[in-house]
Amino acid sequence: MDIDVVFEVLRAFVTALILLYLWRVGKHKQLRQQRGWWQIIGGFSLILFASLLDITDNFSSLNQYVVIGKTHTESFLEKLVGYLGGFIMLFIGFSKWFPLVSKLQSTEAELRNKAAELESKILSRTSDLLKKNDELEQEKKLLAEAEKQIRQLAYYDPLTLLPNRRLLNDRLAQIMAASKRNSRYGALMFLDLDNFKSLNDAYGHAAGDLLLMEVARRITSCVREIDTVARFGGDEFVVILSDLDAGKAESAAQAGIVAEKIRAILAEPYVLEIQQTGKAGATVEHHCTSSIGVVLFINHEDSQEDIFKRADIAMYQAKDAGRNLIRFYDLKA
Structure with missing residues (x-):
């Protein structure tokens, strides 16, 4: 082709x-x-x-x-x-x-x-949003921490970290309501340190603060988790025992055992490491006892104010009787 x-x-x-x-x-x-x-x-x-x-x-x-x-x-x-x-x-x-x-x-x-x-x-924009999100998370953590600190300041004593009066009143109301539901007694103890002022006068408030923190630790070690230990103010502390017994005598016996345990441990010597401005540190052994007033309550028969007042009366009876003692409030007295 x-x-x-x-x-x-x-x-x-x-x-x-x-x-x-x-x-x-x-x-x-x-x-x-x-x-x-x-x-x-x-x-x-x-x-x-x-x-x-x-x-x-x-x-x-x-x-x-x-x-x-x-x-x-x-x-x-x-x-x-x-x-x-x-x-x-x-x-x-x-x-x-x-x-x-x-x-x-x-x-x-x-x-x-x-x-x-x-x-x-x-x-x-995504990078900016991620950065903003990280900043918001950080602010959220800071706000949560601030809220925690505010709550701590509002309801807890800054020195001993125990509940303050505001939280103490709330706890007492809850325990009184529980007592009404289960018909079991509760007990409130009012504690006042007997020899606290002399330590402050001799070594200053820093030494007193050390002793108060140790007192708080010792009292807390004597009670159950369901019970409440609070700092009422100064050298005064309050203990609330809940869910004792349905009988008054049995409840008084239980409260007496706890009160005696607290009295004994608070009477033990305190060894304090004191740091004073411009001076060398010093180790001080201090003896400090407590006077304890106890009152029983049940079924909303008494108001909160009456319970505090009666425990305070019993505490002063212990002081008047010689200190380092326990006294129960007696309605007949």
Whole structure:
């Protein structure tokens, strides 16, 4: 087969493939509506038509089937019109299409830049939000700590860390309500230190503070977790025992055991390491006892005020009797 024939066949085949591809891609309506699309299709169609004429001209046996182009001149003109017309239409089509493609590429690049810019802003904003979240978490922790400190100051003695009067009243109300429900006695002890002032006078308030903290520790070691130990003020402490017995005598016996345990441990010597400004530290052994007044209560028979008053009366009876003693309030006395 002549090389020209092979070339013409390949050219027609490639042109046909291009047309087929463009036609299949042209199923998308948006693409067909682009300017220059149909000129490109028409241009490749004319080139294909001219290529087919070239092929038939190279096969003389097929000339009898060719309807158009009886002479070589007519055949040449037909091919010239096909190729020239095809290339002109391709030029027109691509000249309309390429600016659109360039514009689309520019738009695509712009969109990519916008997307990158947006992603950068999102990352920056996310970083800012994470930072703010960390700051809020830190503030939340600080607020929780501040709330804890406020509660500590509002309900606890800052020196001994025992409940103060406000929390003591609340605890007493709860224990009185429980006593009414279960018909069991409770007991309140009022403690006053017997030899506290002499320590303050000799070594100052720092020494007194050390002793008060040790007193708080010793009293707390003598009671149950359900009981309450509070600092009433100065060198005065209050102990509330809950859920004793349904019988008064049995409850008094139980309260007496706890009171005696407290009296005995508070009477033991106190060894205090005292630091004084401008002086060397000193170790002081101090003897300090306590006078304890005890009152029983049950079923809301008495008010809180009456309970405190009666325990205070019993405590002063212990002091008047010689100190380092326990006295129960006797309603008949």
